[in-house]
Amino acid sequence: MLLEIGKKIGERYKIIRHIGTGGMANVYLGHDLILDRDVAVKVLRYDFQNNKEALRRFQREALSATQLIHPNIVGVYDVDEDNGLQYIIMEYVEGTDLKKYIEKNGKASPEEAIHIMSQVLSAMALAHRNRIIHRDIKPQNLLIDKDNTIKVTDFGIAVALSDTSITQTNTLLGSVHYISPEQARGSMTTIKSDIYALGIVLYELLNGKVPFDGESAVSIALKHFQEPMPSIREQNPEIPQSLENVILKATAKEPIDRYESCEDMLHDLESSLSPSRAHEEVFTPAAMLDETKVLEPIKVPDKTQKEQTVTATTVEDSTAQKEKERNSKKEKKSKKKKWIFAILFLIAAIAIAAFAIFMNREPDPVEVPAISNVNENTARSLLQEANLTVGEVIEEYNEEVAEGFVIRTNPESGEFLPPSSEVDLYISLGNEPVIFDDYLGENYSDARSELRELGFMVERENVYDESESGTVLGQSIDPNTEVVAKGTKVVLTVSMGEQTYTMENLSGLNREAVESYADEYGLNVDFNEEASDEIAEGLVLSQSISPLSNFNRGDNITVTISSGPAEPEIVTFSKEITIPFEAPQEESSSEESNSESNSSESASQPARNHVIIYMKDADHKIEDVFREFDIKEEQKVTLNFRILEGENGAYIVERDGKVIMEEDNLTE
Known part of the structure; x- marks a missing residue:
């Protein structure tokens, strides 16, 4: 029975969709309404809700998983229950699992396999240091996110499933390919059971399929403790022997032949492609190297030897025996009573001595348990269970053991002590x-x-x-x-040093735009003006820092602004002219009568010529009168011209209404 989509759990987590189903729980994609993030919601299945042992294990192991903070372990955010519904809120990993990854991509290269397994081993090392055994390591429980980071999941759930002896056919079929021989035989699981499963996962990564397969879960389980591990190099000779040896050691049939810890396996794996291990021998478990001890048979005398011994003894002792029998009959009666009292006394003495020895004997010694890398409370409990007491607690810094966990004991683990003896604990303060x-x-x-x-x-x-x-x-x-x-x-x-900028082309900008650009980039700007026939007045004509070149804040730049077209240059020069005088002519005879009457007046006034000069230059137009005057005689006149460069000057002289002089195209 699945939860309804949209249902809220704990008034905080909204169910979005169903993701998958495991042996004990259903998993959903949820959304944390408070922190506004997607989460994975793992809910204990309804058919286990009334199983008190399953509930207890589910809660205890889920809470233990919250201690596992590692980049390669799916984080556990919350553990709670809602109206009897047990749930765990975990990190949502967007991606796929390693099983689907292998099915899609096939065999992994040695380098890729080492990269993936290094992340898994690092995560499992932390779990084992916290005394948590996964018990269900398989590619389906190894997630790969979109950044190709491996995330180990299902911590605690596999433990609960194992501890409550719950068996599910589908779960068994999914996990039996990675089950250790001791698990298959029903023995207790240890961290070396996890190491075995990790070796199988490494094999599958490199080969694309599991080493043992069959028609039923039972047949597969039997192969794990009956058949040797298939050689991966026979199928892919490019895999170095040193890398195959990691698989062989991790999957040894006897736990004693496997790696002692995930750290040991990780160290061996990371160096497996080293050139120094190129010619490594095939790993052989130590259990296979032990020679069979041959016991010497006990020698029993043959029948002839026995008969000879008996015959010699009989002949030699027959005479003495008869004599001894006669004497013994006489003494038998007298000594019989003495022997009875002696035996009774001896029995009593032995009983008293045995009682005294029993009362005064020392109790059997107890072994100091291995409690390194466990927290202080757990260490105290383990010592109490071993009938030992905690002595002095010494705190010291340690880079390898987490804060609050036991570094070592004094006496060391494995030593035997009288019951109730004190054991000193050295507790880690973490890194100094x-x-x-x-x-x-x-x-x-x-x-x-x-x-x-x-x-x-x-x-x-x-x-x-x-x-x-x-x-x-x-x-x-x-x-x-x-x-x-x-x-x-x-x-x-x-x-990074002073910031360098690329100069823009300022052409066409006005003065205000240039000042704004200079302020933005911290430039000190000076302005010049220059006439231009091509660039409009007020716009940038040129710049001292050329476009696309680099500059820094605080640099100086000179910007030339167009003042518009240039004023033409004025050319000045002078032209001296001589205006001739012409005496007035006598009037005709018809006019003589009139002139006679005025002859006396004309004789009294001198003759004159009326002169008008027209001039063209920058200041005058040819149609305008430049000068007007009378002359009585020849007269020199100087004309001062101001003309634009490239242009010409001109003048016209009229005398008494007639043009007597003119000239154009005058230049300097």
Whole structure:
């Protein structure tokens, strides 16, 4: 029975759609209405709701899974119940699982397989350090998100399924391909059971299919502890022996021959393609190397030897025996009573001695349990179960053991102590903090190397600045701050030098637009003006920083603005002319009578010529009178011309109404 789409769980998580079904739970895509994010909602199936043991395991293991914070483990956000409905809210991984990935892409290259398995082993190492055994590792439980990051899922659910002895045919068929021999035999599972499954997954990645298959789950399970692991190199000789050895060691039939931890397997896997391991021998489990011990048979004397011994003894002792029998009959009666009392006394003495020994014997010693990498509360419980007590608790920094977990004990695990003895616990404080230094002004490469060596994750943030390129200008952690280095991210702000810009073509812009551009990029601008027949007045004619060249803030630029067409150049020159005088002519005879009457008056006035001069230059037009005067005699006149460069001057002289002189095309 599935949940209704749109149903709200815990008044917070809205069901979007059904994703899949597992052995004990249904999984849905949900949406967190408070944090506005998609989540995976895993709900315990209705047929297990009344199973108290399943409920208890589901809740306990789900809560344990919240401790597993790792980039390659699906995060568990919330564990709760809603009207009897048990649910877990987990990180939603958008992508596919490794099984579908293999079906789609086929065999993985050695490098790709190592990359994938390294992520899985890193996640499982953390789980095992927290005493959590997955028990159901298979490609279906290894998710791949859109960034090709592996996410291990279904922590705790597989444990609950195992602990409550729940069997589901579909689940068994899905997991039996990865089941360890000890699981197939019904024995207790350990971290080495998970390591076996990881070896099978690595085999499947490299080969594209599982090593053991069959028509039924039982036949497949039998193959796991009866048949040898198929050689992957026979199917793909390009796989190096060193990589196949990782599979062979992880999938050894006996747990003692497998890797001690996921860290050991990870280390071996990451070095498997190293040239130094190119000629590695095939891995052979130690259990197969033990020689059969031959026991020497006990020698029994043959019949002839026995008869000879008996005969010799009989002949030798027959005479003495008869004599001894006669003497013994006499003494038998007298000694009989003494022997009875002696035996009774001896029995009593033995009983008393045995009682005394029993009362005074020391109790059997107890073994110090292995409690490294467990939290302090769990360690105390394990010591109490072993009939030991906690002595001194010593705290110290440790890079390998998480804070609050046991580093080691004193005495060490495996030693035998009298009951109720004290065992000292060394508890990890985690990584030792360091005092963060002041890196301002230092070279980024040097600062990064130093920080990485300490264990910091360094990120760079570039800014433009007047400082030399590569200089550290800021740091996200203040100097003299106490901080744990390992895994801590620090951001260093680094100078890229002065910012360089590309000059635009300012042609056609007016003065206001140029000033706005200069303000935006921090330029100091000077303006000039220059006449231009081609560029309109007020627009940019030229610029001192040419277009597409680089410049920095604070640079100077000179911009020339067009003042419009240039004024023509004025050419000045002078022209001297001589205006001749012409005496007036006598009038005709018909007029003589009139002239006679005025003869006396004419004789009294001198003769004159009336002169008019017309001139053309920059200041005068030829049709306008330039000068007008009378002359009584020949007269020289100087004409001062002002003409535009490339143009001509001209003049006309009229005397008494007649043109007597004219000239054009005058130049300097």
